[in-house]
Amino acid sequence: MHCTPLSELRQNPSDLPWVVQKYGGTSVGKFLQVIASDIVPSYLETNRVTIVCSARSGETKEKGTTNQLLRAAEEALTTGSNKHLEIVKEITADHLKAARSVIKNPTILEKLEAQIEKDCLKLRSFLQAAEIIDEISPRSRDIIAGIGELLSCSIVTAILQDNGIDSQLVVLNNIIDREFTTLDQEFYDYLSQQLGDVVRQCGDKIPVLTGFFGNVPGSLLTTIGRGYTDLCAALVSVGLDAQELQIWKEVDGVFTADPRKVSDARLLPNITPEEAAELTYYGSEVIHPFTMEQVIRAEIPIRIKNVENPAGSGTIIFPEDQKLVLEGAVSTAATANDSRQKLPTAVTIKDNICVLNVHSNRKNVSHGFLAKIFATLDEYGVVVDLISTSEVHVSMALGSDMVQANLDKAIVDLEQLGTVDVLRDMAILSLVGKQMKNTVGTAGKMFTALASAGVNIEIISQGASEINISCVVDKANALSAMKAIHKGLLSAEALQEAVL
Structure with missing residues (x-):
């Protein structure tokens, strides 16, 4: 030809x-x-x-x-x-x-x-x-x-x-x-x-x-x-x-939840780079964070498109304060945020997590206790996804890419600091949203939804960025937990209630 x-x-x-x-x-x-x-x-x-x-x-x-x-x-x-x-x-x-x-x-x-x-x-x-x-x-x-x-x-x-x-x-x-x-x-x-x-x-x-x-x-x-x-x-x-x-x-773009698991998940017309990065890290494959950093610096929008639906508008990733009016876009960032400013953006699940609990034998003061834990994990290349601490107790969620042999070696050393136990077959459930820090009661609604669904929580963590609230639940309950949170905070009904 x-x-x-x-x-x-x-x-x-x-x-x-x-x-x-x-x-x-x-x-x-x-x-x-x-x-x-x-x-x-x-x-x-x-x-x-x-x-x-x-x-x-x-x-x-x-x-x-x-x-x-x-x-x-x-x-x-x-x-x-x-x-x-x-x-x-x-x-x-x-x-x-x-x-x-x-x-x-x-x-x-x-x-x-x-x-x-x-x-x-x-x-x-x-x-x-x-x-x-x-x-x-x-x-x-x-x-x-x-x-x-x-x-x-x-x-x-x-x-x-x-x-x-x-x-x-x-x-x-x-x-x-x-x-x-x-x-x-x-x-x-x-x-x-x-x-x-x-x-x-x-x-x-x-x-x-x-x-x-x-x-x-x-x-x-x-x-x-x-x-x-x-x-x-x-x-x-x-x-x-x-x-x-x-x-x-x-897929058509980024949804409020995995549309294969949550039937009423909504397509998001646009999200911020920070939200996309959090969703990517905690289970929703959006885009490599390095990619967003470089493109957004140059004020170039990123559009997620579907090869099975080329005519669809997809999801656009760009900052809230970047006044870009894009041909074919649903709206500018400012007007889009007005419609959902009272809601989180999406909920996602990261599977195959294990929880490592270390309880001090009280021979270590708190700062020494934490320092030795992280030095040990660093030595064996064990990466922590989430952490919850008190003066004498540390709970950590470890990702699925962890090498089991390295974890076993780390546990042997950590047992010198106190009692160590491991919970397997867990999942991290994350609620992500740039506007959550401006909305009172989001965490309360999240945990109320989980309680109503009969889901027990192992770890709770909120990042300093205030755009992510995460918790660790049993993997067997992860899907029902995601559906409960989506229904209570992200569904069309929740959106209508927030607007009213």
Whole structure:
């Protein structure tokens, strides 16, 4: 199929505002044809489009390419294991199958197949080299994980071409050509400028950027984590001074609760960056906090969109005091906040939590007691999500990503300070809202709703920011707790009552 130059599809393309579209793994895994034939073309007459992609995922992230790649890295260091080679075969077959299912032009398909096989062969060789030297450094692990974005973006580039849209694969592995020792604002400013420059060099072609952007201080996975593709998209947006950053998912936006669990959850037209950050940390996957910080600094709005409902307006993330009037937006921040100023924003659940209780043996004064607890947790890399303290007792909620062996070692040391017990199969329930600090009685209504539902509370915590009230409950009661809070504080009936 002939690829029509974008300059023929629109007038004065260089005068059009940029839109950066970031597609998550499951979107790329299941909705390639929608992206290429529906979503991207719908923006070409009014915008210049740049695309950033995550690695492909299947039905869940657990079965996604990045997880497979990281597992392959582990297996390469396992004596006598050939599973890393089997994983490479599976990844190769999966991407070839995906390519053959969507690409119709034989010339484009042949080129794509050759590229996929070449990249997977390099991956195999890299893992075999790691097996020989019996070592994978943090930066090597980054490179292995980054193969996922390379394969994903190759397919997206090809399907755009197959649909007559001239596109260009942009691999960002070597975009950082200066030495940095810290991940500070100077580094982000430099990287956003580099990304903006490389996109502009594509001319009229649609750039498809790998979310993996190479060698960063301290390694990409260690310092930024798995959300680095979101950060990449944010920095591209800043470098281009984009009209908006779009994060495409499989939901219509951010809801007052998980719509899969709470049937009357409402779509939020907009939320603040602070609210989005709290919701992300406590269980609702919104967007990587680093992403929001960089884009909001540049006064660029973030819009959460649904690949299954491209016409929907989604949810916009921007500050309350930022008077942005956005085309297609429901309202400005000020008017939107007027309608819900007496209500929290959303309730969310973070599962697979355990609670660690430490009761002092009274041989330690309070400041020494706390200092020794946190020194011990730091030594073994145990991260605390929530904490409640008294002079002689500390209760802590620990996240699901905790390494059990490290916790076991920490418990042995903590037992020198007093009695230690662990409660498992718990959940953190968080009520989030920027306006809660200005509303009397929110906490009371929350705990009344939980009591009415017969839910016992293990820990209660309110952050200094006053936009989050969290508590720890038994995992078995988490869903009923969320429904009770939503009904009492966030439902359409609660909204109507608050307005009246």
